[in-house]
Amino acid sequence: MTTAVGTPTLARTRAELDAALRAPSTGAAQARHARAVVMTMGALHAGHLSLVRHARTLADRVVVTIFVNPLQFGAGEDLSRYPRDLEGDLALLTGPGLLGPDDVVFAPEPDVVYPGGDPVVRVSAGALGESFEGAIRPGHFDGVLTVVLKLLHLTRPDVALFGRKDAQQLVAVRRMVRDLDVPVEVVGVPLVRDDDGVALSSRNAYLSPDERHRARGLSQALRAGEQAAGGGTGAVLTAAREALAAAGVTDVDYVALVDPDDFAPVPDDHAGEAVLALAARVGTTRLIDNTSVTLGGEA
Numbered sequence: 001m002t003t004a005v006g007t008p009t010l011a012r013t014r015a016e017l018d019a020a021l022r023a024p025s026t027g028a029a030q031a032r033h034a035r036a037v038v039m040t041m042g043a044l045h046a047g048h049l050s051l052v053r054h055a056r057t058l059a060d061r062v063v064v065t066i067f068v069n070p071l072q073f074g075a076g077e078d079l080s081r082y083p084r085d086l087e088g089d090l091a092l093l094t095g096p097g098l099l100g101p102d103d104v105v106f107a108p109e110p111d112v113v114y115p116g117g118d119p120v121v122r123v124s125a126g127a128l129g130e131s132f133e134g135a136i137r138p139g140h141f142d143g144v145l146t147v148v149l150k151l152l153h154l155t156r157p158d159v160a161l162f163g164r165k166d167a168q169q170l171v172a173v174r175r176m177v178r179d180l181d182v183p184v185e186v187v188g189v190p191l192v193r194d195d196d197g198v199a200l201s202s203r204n205a206y207l208s209p210d211e212r213h214r215a216r217g218l219s220q221a222l223r224a225g226e227q228a229a230g231g232g233t234g235a236v237l238t239a240a241r242e243a244l245a246a247a248g249v250t251d252v253d254y255v256a257l258v259d260p261d262d263f264a265p266v267p268d269d270h271a272g273e274a275v276l277a278l279a280a281r282v283g284t285t286r287l288i289d290n291t292s293v294t295l296g297g298e299a
């Protein structure tokens with residue numbers, strides 16, 4: 001891994017992005033790929049920085065996009081109050097081992113990404129956009145995939161890194177890349193947890209101290225599910241639901257065991273790997289979390 005010295009180029013427009021991408025890279029990292037992209041909505045935390053660090057090991061030039069994509073927020077969601085702090089984000093991104101002078105931060109305004117207003121033609125996530133997160137947030141994954149495809153076109157990376165915390169998003173992006181023959185390698189990066197077990201998320205900033213304490217219930221439920229894996233799918237789901245209730249997390253959207261490849265619920269007698277995924281509201285803040293479990297098939 002290289003230690004970055006110097007600051008990345010900040011691009012706010014398409015022309016600035018193109019110029020930054022055309023500038024020759026020193027190739028100092030001598031990595032497998034010429035260019036990696038890490039897409040974010042800003043309000044960066046250690047989870048994002050771990051994506052960037054990972055990207056740093058894979059590519060000579062890392063492009064980080066910072067864009068709060070209006071298309072993926074439904075009516076009544078937190079688009080207007082979503083945390084935004086470009087200066088703070090840039091400071092974090094120039095920390096040791098992160099971005100350097102070969103790298104680019106693309107932080108466009110909505111009219112740069114959508115110059116003609118809301119796009120008429122969009123990517124459809126199909127059935128993947130209708131289950132779990134998609135069922136609760138209709139249109140969310142269409143909005144995510146539309147902006148991801150646009151940002152892939154604008155940044156033209158060899159490799160794109162996404163966090164495994166948004167497990168359904170990662171499945172949807174992989175599926176889009178496969179179904180639409182998008183020439184990019186998609187890499188999933190493990191999620192990062194705070195010391196109290198809570199998965200890092202920009203939305204954690206909304207939690208009051210009491211809610212933060214209760215939010216630990218999500219990771220406790222995942223641990224309980226993992227420990228019950230020997231008992232099969234029913235035992236895992238029951239253990240996770242009981243742990244959520246015990247932690248006072250009662251506003252639960254779903255607790256599910258799904259196939260890591262297509263996010264479809266696994267059958268009751270499933271043996272092998274599955275993703276234990278859950279979503280719940282703590283106060284007014286909606287949180288998601290997941291873990292991998294290996295089931296023995298004793299439903």
Ligand code: PAF
Pocket residue numbers: 039040041067069072144147148166169
């Ligand atoms: O995961 C996110 O932060 C967003 O969904 C993404 C991939 C940056 C698209 O807006």
